[in-house]
Amino acid sequence: QQPVQSPQAVILREGEDAVINCSSSKALYSVHWYRQKHGEAPVFLMILLKGGEQKGHDKISASFNEKKQQSSLYLTASQLSYSGTYFCGTETGGFKTIFGAGTRLFVKA
Amino acid sequence: DAGITQSPRYKITETGRQVTLMCHQTWSHSYMFWYRQDLGHGLRLIYYSAAADITDKGEVPDGYVVSRSKTENFPLTLESATRSQTSVYFCASSEDRVRAGYTFGSGTRLTVV
Numbered sequence: 001q002q003p004v005q006s007p008q009a010v011i012l013r014e015g016e017d018a019v020i021n022c023s024s025s026k027a028l029y030s031v032h033w034y035r036q037k038h039g040e041a042p043v044f045l046m047i048l049l050k051g052g053e054q055k056g057h058d059k060i061s062a063s064f065n066e067k068k069q070q071s072s073l074y075l076t077a078s079q080l081s082y083s084g085t086y087f088c089g090t091e092t093g094g095f096k097t098i099f100g101a102g103t104r105l106f107v108k109a
Numbered sequence: 110d111a112g113i114t115q116s117p118r119y120k121i122t123e124t125g126r127q128v129t130l131m132c133h134q135t136w137s138h139s140y141m142f143w144y145r146q147d148l149g150h151g152l153r154l155i156y157y158s159a160a161a162d163i164t165d166k167g168e169v170p171d172g173y174v175v176s177r178s179k180t181e182n183f184p185l186t187l188e189s190a191t192r193s194q195t196s197v198y199f200c201a202s203s204e205d206r207v208r209a210g211y212t213f214g215s216g217t218r219l220t221v222v
């Protein structure tokens with residue numbers, strides 16, 4: 001079952017922060033996060049495993065709440081290069097990751 | 110060149126024709142995947158493979174066939190193309206399903222007329 005992402009779209013000014021949420025109705029084994037720029041392939045950002053871990057990646061970090069079956073992606077001090085569509089992918093067991101519909105992020109100067 | 114490559118980059122075909130999209134990776138990753146991307150739906154899993162000769166259906170497998178006789182190749186065949194299969198198709202691979210993310214190919218834009 002496809003995870004639900006929110007918001008669907010967000011517009012930021014450079015330097016502002018954003019949070020993108022991803023929730024599932026199923027118990028999660030792991031959560032992936034990707035960014036895709038227009039006309040390009042998705043690019044892997046990070047993976048979080050069950051156990052409630054939090055990861056950081058420069059000014060982009062994420063958390064995983066196993067109990068709530070939710071993950072959040074935090075973008076701080078956004079830059080123009082952060083613009084794109086962000087996808088979460090959830091794995092509930094097995095070898096496959098199911099992706100959400102995406103959150104479009106636009107950062108303006 | 111090292112990496113994951115898809116071919117062709119663009120393809121136009123007629124309804125009812127058989128089409129094969131190619132995917133090749135040079136890392137010897139065990140796991141490979143085919144996704145289609147349509148506006149409003151994100152990435153939807155068509156088929157995946159855990160190793161050579163091991164494949165399984167994803168979310169939207171109808172009308173597609175895959176094979177994986179060699180670890181590095183994972184072709185996707187549309188047996189009889191329909192207009193609803195017009196989409197961008199991405200192949201991906203991963204070295205470890207637990208701790209590694211997916212690396213995607215550049216995609217194939219398929220138009221069925």
